[in-house]
Structure formats: structure tokens, C-alpha cells
Amino acid sequence: MSEAQLITSLASHTVFSSVSSVSSSTMPAGIPDWRLNPWQWVDQIVEKSQSSPNSVSWSDQVDEFFDSKLQTPGVWHELPSLNDTPDGQLVRFRAMVQDNFETELYLSQFRVRDLNSGRIRWVTSKYRDLVACGPREELLSDESDQVVHGERQSFYCVSVPGEAAWAAEGFRRRSDSASPIPSTSKMGNHLKRRNTVDDAMEMAESEESSKRIRTQAHPNGAASDSTTGSNNSLSLNLPLPDAQGKAAIIKFYNSNASFSINDVYEFVGIISLDPSLASMPHEGDMEQDYFEQFNQQERLVQSPPPSLIPRLHVIKQKVVLHSNPNLTEMSTVVPESATESFLKCRDSLHDILKKVLLGDGLAADYLMCHLMAKIYKRQHGLVLGKFALNVFAVPMEQNYTHRLTTFLQQLISKSHYLALTIEALNKLSFFPKKDHHANRLISGMLQLSKHTHLILDETKMNQGQLTPEGLNNLKALGNLISWQKVDYDFSFHQLPFESDCPCLILSEGRTMLPSDFQLLLKPTVEVTPASIDESLLSANAALSSEILTHLRNFLTQARFLDWKLTADIEAGIEQDFVQLRAEDPTKFTPEDLHDHLVLAKLMSQSYGLNNLDHHVWTKVKAMELERKERLVHLPPRNRNGGLLGQE
Structure with missing residues (x-):
């Protein structure tokens, strides 16, 4: 990687988010009838x-x-x-x-005549599916030159x-x-109690007024x-x-x-x-x-x-930028007056995640970053900001993965848990398909809005044979994780749709799916059914209604903070990169640099920072070093490949 390429790589990770806000205020007095009719x-x-x-x-x-x-x-x-x-x-x-x-075509403007008075009035079918003429009105259908059509x-x-x-x-x-x-x-409601005579009169009038014109072509x-x-x-x-x-x-x-x-x-x-x-x-x-x-x-x-x-x-x-109902206003900067409370939220979330992860502080840091992740740029085949995290060596006892998922769903506003079983892969529809007979798109499980977290439980995988449909589903899942896109099936061709769904893969051993960060869970307590129960119960007990609201707001706000690299930090990163490459080019690749920068961005945002400082950069390097030391016994693997043993 040349110096120019390095600078381009660093610059590509700088992001400025434009977030519109929704103001909240008191309701006006009075209820005008324009809303009722x-x-x-x-x-x-x-x-x-x-x-x-x-x-x-x-x-x-x-x-x-x-x-x-x-x-x-x-x-x-x-x-x-x-x-x-x-x-x-x-x-x-x-x-x-x-x-x-x-x-659709609709009648934007046309005229009707009152059969009693002969009065002619202009009407429209805009904002309507059906136009109801009055009991004694008729459409002037012979005035084709007076009819104006519109499209919707x-x-x-x-x-x-x-x-x-x-x-x-x-x-x-x-x-x-x-x-x-x-x-x-x-x-x-009182109309429901009207007598039979009134009902009969209403029906007769209704028959007279049923001359309606369908407005769409x-x-x-x-x-x-x-x-x-x-x-x-x-x-x-x-x-x-x-x-x-x-x-x-x-x-x-x-x-x-x-x-x-x-x-x-x-x-x-x-x-x-x-x-x-x-x-x-x-x-x-x-x-x-x-x-x-x-x-x-x-x-x-x-x-x-x-x-x-x-x-x-x-x-x-x-x-709608996010699905957190507690936040009606969004900011891309943490005000100085709110910095202390923001950092308290970070510390609280880290402590609680550490409990859920059986005392593993490093795993708590990575999981926190995963929960805040979002794509901020697509450039030169790279998807910058995605954070597919594989936590492996998770306990198999006490239904741990499902209970962990339930806990996380209290914090994030959109998510889906999928137990990766042979039956699920073979029978579920993962990607949308076009039904040409009905002229509609049949939805699939991966047709999700931005910032929907996918929690993939590989510990539920059982023995069996994947069908062609199962293999296609697994391929679609791999493409989503690697490239954050889903190919929609239009029979004669496939059309890719971009996605932004952070994927958390929970596995007992090495995952069969691609990932950006693999992390060996390293509990600080002896893993027993009792210790698992104690850790999860302790974490849930810490989540009062007030704390939950603060943590949810923290994760939402942190995701949308602006972030950039300053010139002095860029120079320091460049120096680190050159030094590490000189020591061993195979241990620090350009992909590793991108991983460091993505992690640095998320760690900075977790501290409420809009730029990277030396403290965070040093912490990120230490985190990645410890994570890789835990993987020392795992063979190398292509991060965007390796489905079902296909390296």
C-alpha cells in the first residue's frame, strides 16, 4: 500500500452524518375538523x-x-x-x-351534475379510491375534454x-x-340503535347513492x-x-x-x-x-x-432514521453539558454486558461496538462500518444463547433471532422472490430495514443434508454478512439491494459463516449452570426502567455521532502501519488497518468523541492484539469466504 493509498484509506473512514431532527412540543388547543373530514x-x-x-x-x-x-x-x-x-x-x-x-391513473378533475337543481360542480378523485356521486348526481361522462387525468x-x-x-x-x-x-x-355509535324503519330508509338511500366510479385505471x-x-x-x-x-x-x-x-x-x-x-x-x-x-x-x-x-x-x-421512541431529537455531537452523563451510560452498559458475557471485559467492548455499528461509506468494493461479530466458545448450558438474545433485545430497537438449523435453512425463505403471475415481490427474511440486528445462533446447528434451497439461503446469508447486500430473485436475473444489518454470530466452535471480528469468549468465572444463571440474573436486575431508557438512548445517539480523523492522528496511524508492516507484512494487512479504523470509530463514539484521539487509538491496538492472541490456535481463514468448509 503506497502512501497515497494509505491516506485515501484513512480519509475514507471519515464520516459526517446529516441527521434531521423531529421537534417535540405541546399540542395546540382545539381540534379542527379538517382532520376528521x-x-x-x-x-x-x-x-x-x-x-x-x-x-x-x-x-x-x-x-x-x-x-x-x-x-x-x-x-x-x-x-x-x-x-x-x-x-x-x-x-x-x-x-x-x-x-x-x-x-395508477386517476381522475384528477371532472364535473358532476345535480339532477334536481341542474347545478354542475367540479370534483376530484385525488386522495380517494372511489368517487361517490350524491343521491341525485350524475357524472358528465360526455365531457371528455373537461376530464383531467393524473398519475399516482x-x-x-x-x-x-x-x-x-x-x-x-x-x-x-x-x-x-x-x-x-x-x-x-x-x-x-347511537346510529347502531336506530329502528328498523330508519334502517330501511338508509338502505334505500344507499342504493341510490351507490353509483360510484372506480378511479384507478x-x-x-x-x-x-x-x-x-x-x-x-x-x-x-x-x-x-x-x-x-x-x-x-x-x-x-x-x-x-x-x-x-x-x-x-x-x-x-x-x-x-x-x-x-x-x-x-x-x-x-x-x-x-x-x-x-x-x-x-x-x-x-x-x-x-x-x-x-x-x-x-x-x-x-x-x-424515519431510527426506531427509538424515546428520542424525538437527534444530534451528531454530544454537548459538553451532557458528556458526563454520556460516559456514565457507557460505563453502565459495559459493566452490564460484562456480566452477561460471564466476566469477559474484552467481549463487552466488542459487543458494545457491534450494537452501535452502522455503514457509513461504500468505496472501492469495501463496505466501511459493518461489524459482523462472531463470539465463539459460548456455553451450551442453560439455553445461554437464547437468554443472551432476549437480554440484548431489551437494548436494541430492531432485531431478529435465527436458530441456524438444517430445517430452518432448507425451509425458510431468506431472500425475496418476484412472483410474475401476481406481479408482486414475495418477501424474504433478509428483507429488513437499516440497523436491524441479526442474531445468528449456530449452536443450534444439527446434522443433516442441505437442499439446493438451503444452500442458496446460506449463500444469501454469507453475502449479507460479507457485503451487506441481498440479491432479490427476479427469476431471469438477480438484483442486489443494499442492506445495513449488523450480524452477531454465536457459535460453539469456529463459525461456518464469514465475519469481520472473531472473538473467543473467555469467562472469568467457572462456567456452570449456576454461574450462568447468576450472571444473567444479575445483569437483568441492573436494568431498571430508567437505566434501560438511558442505555437505549446512548446506543442510538452514539450510532449517529459525526467522526473524523485529524491530521496528527493520521500521521500517527501511518507511522504505526509502516512499522507493523516492516516487522511482519503478514500480521498486519490493509484489511487489518480497515478493521482498526472501524473499531476506532466506534470506540470513539462510545466515549462521545467526534474524532480519534491517542488514548482511544492505543486502546484499539491493545484490544485487537488481545483478540488475535486468543485466536492463535485457530488456522487462518478468508474473512469473506469459507462457507461450509469451502475455504
């Missing part, structure tokens, strides 16, 4: 724009109206959850984008996969703390694993099994904005729950009509019942 406000703006022409289009006026309302402090968080709201109200939905669908994007979104129960509950509490918006369903909707299956987890097409998981079809109107698959957003929009949106199966004999049979499969899975998968017409959205 947003469609009414849209209609008023459309109609007014025709009678009073304005240089600003009605569509932009609608956007400005809702944008100004949502900018009011407290309004965003007091909007009700999508799951608890009647049709046509404004709601929030925090979700991961799982799939995207074809662009359609996405399939699911609840954030792997979100911890404490995080989900925290978001619910934050919503409940805001003043609730009166529900039209609650205000109308081609119905696009949710992906499901079975068009007829009754299992909600399957029909919702969730990456991970989740009894509380939700899904929605998101309709988006801003053509200038873009969404990335697997990113998490919080959407605000108008919910649509009309039962007529569901596609019904064809009742005739389709054995001879292959074209209809093919279309029906796509239609059924992409137009599910809104009661299962509602539609949400988005008015505004924002990117």
Missing part, C-alpha cells in the same frame, strides 16, 4: 379554484393547506393510528416500503420488521399522550403469499412472522419524491376502507380462459379487502 376541505378548494382562478393550481393549494396544518407543533403526533381510525380520516402510519407497483405511485408497506416490543409500545404511548381526535365512529395493491390463505401473517407478506404486523397500500401523488425499498417512513394521509375495493374471484369456469385465469391471480392478490390491508393516500411523509 379532509375530503371536504379538498372538495372546497377544488370548487373554489374554478370560480376564483388563481395562479396556484388547486392541487398545489391542497398540498399547501395540509402542509401548513401539519407544521403546527404537536399536530403530527396527535393524529390517530391507521389501525384505529374510520374511513376518510387523517392518520399516521410508520412502515417499511416492501414493494412498489405500477403507476403505489407502494406496499408493512410494519417495521423486527421492531422490539418496547419500541412499539413506546410509540403507542407517545401517540396516546397527545390529545385524541374525536372519532366519527364513536360519535355515531388498474387496481394495484398488496402482496400476499396466498390468494386464498387465511393466515394473516402470510397474506400480509411480512418479512418476519409478526402477530401484530400491519400492512397498507400507500398512494403517493408527488412525482418529484422518491422512495427506496426497505427504507422506513412515517406517512400522514387519508385512510380508505371502502369494501368495494376488494377484488372478487370470478365465479365461472375459467379452465378454458387462461388469460382471465392469469389476470385473476394478479387481481386477487393486488386488490385485497381494505379491512385487512387498507389504502392510505399520502399527504406528507418523512424518513
Whole structure:
């Protein structure tokens, strides 16, 4: 490695994060009805724009109206959850984008006539799936020159996969703390007790008003694993099994904005729950009509019942950087006034992790860094910031690996535990696959949002034969660990999607999977069932509700701190590198330098530092030296290879 290459390598590890903040404030007094019936406000703006022409289009006026309302402090968080709201109200939905669908056409602007008065008014189907003419209204279908079509994007979104129960509950509490918006369903509960005559009158009126026009040219909707299956987890097409998981079809109107698959957003929009949106199966004999049979499969899975998968017409959205409900504001720098409390959190976390790891302080340092890790740059085939940690020689007694996982899940907001058994590798779907018949993406276990921790338990591996599907799953897992990408199967080709999922591999002996850091667990206590129980119970006892909140916030804040290398530190690192290479070129490779820098970045952030100092660099060198001394009896191995003995 030349001096220029070394400087480039050092510079590549400097990262500056731009983190937007979400301010929290008190709720405004009063509850305006624009949230209860947003469609009414849209209609008023459309109609007014025709009678009073304005240089600003009605569509932009609608956007400005809702944008100004949502900018009011407290309004965003007091909007009700999508799951608890009647049709046509404004709601929030925090979700991961799982799939995207074809662009839809809708009637942006058209006219209807009142059959009693003859009055003609302008209406729109923006923010609607169905347009309901009044009891005595008709669509002026012969005015094709007056009809304006628009386009909207359609996405399939699911609840954030792997979100911890404490995080989900925290978001619910934050919503409940805001003043609730009166529900039209609650205000109308007395209607359920109306008499039979009133019911009959309502039904007659309903029949008259059922002249509705479907507004999208081609119905696009949710992906499901079975068009007829009754299992909600399957029909919702969730990456991970989740009894509380939700899904929605998101309709988006801003053509200038873009969404990335697997990113998490919080959407605000108008919910649509009309039962007529569901596609019904064809009742005739389709054995001879292959074209209809093919279309029906796509239609059924992409137009599910809104009661299962509602539609949400988005008015505004924002990117969700993390899933910690305790933090509404993020900073890339630890204020001087908070430095002491930040360091206390670090010490507390280290002590608690040391207990869980049976007294191994070095393992506690590496595990702490792993919990904070995130990718900060991809350059020249390198993925900088990934921290795949293999802790081996873990105890086999007392279900230690599962109990360790349960403990860690109290600290991190998104994770998934996978017992690596032959059965799991052969039968589970790890990577997404395209279903061309239904025109949807069937999700896989590795379709996860950023900063979702994968805990891979290799101690559960049993004897058996891997099928071709099992080998493909193992390969996908290896690619995720090595390159932080997952290849999605589109039948005729594979398309790589970038990921950022820190992987913790727990194994009895040497792992069959690649890793960045291998660490031999070295307990300071005699490993017995009693000592394991005592260590885990002691660690859990130290986690009071207040301490848990502090530690969760510490891990989230540390992950997003800015970090850079100063000129004097770069010079010192360069000198160390040259000296170590001169002593033995095989013992300190360019890959080792990258490992040192990644570890140095994370250790610096754990101390609340935005740059590397000599103290941390010295500590990192000592950590790596001790870690490698523990591996002295292990044969050398390619860090990005070696699956199933293939070196």
C-alpha cells in the first residue's frame, strides 16, 4: 500500500452524518375538523379554484393547506393510528416500503351534475379510491375534454420488521399522550340503535347513492403469499412472522419524491376502507380462459379487502432514521453539558454486558461496538462500518444463547433471532422472490430495514443434508454478512439491494459463516449452570426502567455521532502501519488497518468523541492484539469466504 493509498484509506473512514431532527412540543388547543373530514376541505378548494382562478393550481393549494396544518407543533403526533381510525380520516402510519407497483391513473378533475337543481360542480378523485356521486348526481361522462387525468405511485408497506416490543409500545404511548381526535365512529355509535324503519330508509338511500366510479385505471395493491390463505401473517407478506404486523397500500401523488425499498417512513394521509375495493374471484369456469385465469391471480392478490390491508393516500411523509421512541431529537455531537452523563451510560452498559458475557471485559467492548455499528461509506468494493461479530466458545448450558438474545433485545430497537438449523435453512425463505403471475415481490427474511440486528445462533446447528434451497439461503446469508447486500430473485436475473444489518454470530466452535471480528469468549468465572444463571440474573436486575431508557438512548445517539480523523492522528496511524508492516507484512494487512479504523470509530463514539484521539487509538491496538492472541490456535481463514468448509 503506497502512501497515497494509505491516506485515501484513512480519509475514507471519515464520516459526517446529516441527521434531521423531529421537534417535540405541546399540542395546540382545539381540534379542527379538517382532520376528521379532509375530503371536504379538498372538495372546497377544488370548487373554489374554478370560480376564483388563481395562479396556484388547486392541487398545489391542497398540498399547501395540509402542509401548513401539519407544521403546527404537536399536530403530527396527535393524529390517530391507521389501525384505529374510520374511513376518510387523517392518520399516521410508520412502515417499511416492501414493494412498489405500477403507476395508477386517476381522475384528477371532472364535473358532476345535480339532477334536481341542474347545478354542475367540479370534483376530484385525488386522495380517494372511489368517487361517490350524491343521491341525485350524475357524472358528465360526455365531457371528455373537461376530464383531467393524473398519475399516482403505489407502494406496499408493512410494519417495521423486527421492531422490539418496547419500541412499539413506546410509540403507542407517545401517540396516546397527545390529545385524541374525536372519532366519527364513536360519535355515531347511537346510529347502531336506530329502528328498523330508519334502517330501511338508509338502505334505500344507499342504493341510490351507490353509483360510484372506480378511479384507478388498474387496481394495484398488496402482496400476499396466498390468494386464498387465511393466515394473516402470510397474506400480509411480512418479512418476519409478526402477530401484530400491519400492512397498507400507500398512494403517493408527488412525482418529484422518491422512495427506496426497505427504507422506513412515517406517512400522514387519508385512510380508505371502502369494501368495494376488494377484488372478487370470478365465479365461472375459467379452465378454458387462461388469460382471465392469469389476470385473476394478479387481481386477487393486488386488490385485497381494505379491512385487512387498507389504502392510505399520502399527504406528507418523512424518513424515519431510527426506531427509538424515546428520542424525538437527534444530534451528531454530544454537548459538553451532557458528556458526563454520556460516559456514565457507557460505563453502565459495559459493566452490564460484562456480566452477561460471564466476566469477559474484552467481549463487552466488542459487543458494545457491534450494537452501535452502522455503514457509513461504500468505496472501492469495501463496505466501511459493518461489524459482523462472531463470539465463539459460548456455553451450551442453560439455553445461554437464547437468554443472551432476549437480554440484548431489551437494548436494541430492531432485531431478529435465527436458530441456524438444517430445517430452518432448507425451509425458510431468506431472500425475496418476484412472483410474475401476481406481479408482486414475495418477501424474504433478509428483507429488513437499516440497523436491524441479526442474531445468528449456530449452536443450534444439527446434522443433516442441505437442499439446493438451503444452500442458496446460506449463500444469501454469507453475502449479507460479507457485503451487506441481498440479491432479490427476479427469476431471469438477480438484483442486489443494499442492506445495513449488523450480524452477531454465536457459535460453539469456529463459525461456518464469514465475519469481520472473531472473538473467543473467555469467562472469568467457572462456567456452570449456576454461574450462568447468576450472571444473567444479575445483569437483568441492573436494568431498571430508567437505566434501560438511558442505555437505549446512548446506543442510538452514539450510532449517529459525526467522526473524523485529524491530521496528527493520521500521521500517527501511518507511522504505526509502516512499522507493523516492516516487522511482519503478514500480521498486519490493509484489511487489518480497515478493521482498526472501524473499531476506532466506534470506540470513539462510545466515549462521545467526534474524532480519534491517542488514548482511544492505543486502546484499539491493545484490544485487537488481545483478540488475535486468543485466536492463535485457530488456522487462518478468508474473512469473506469459507462457507461450509469451502475455504
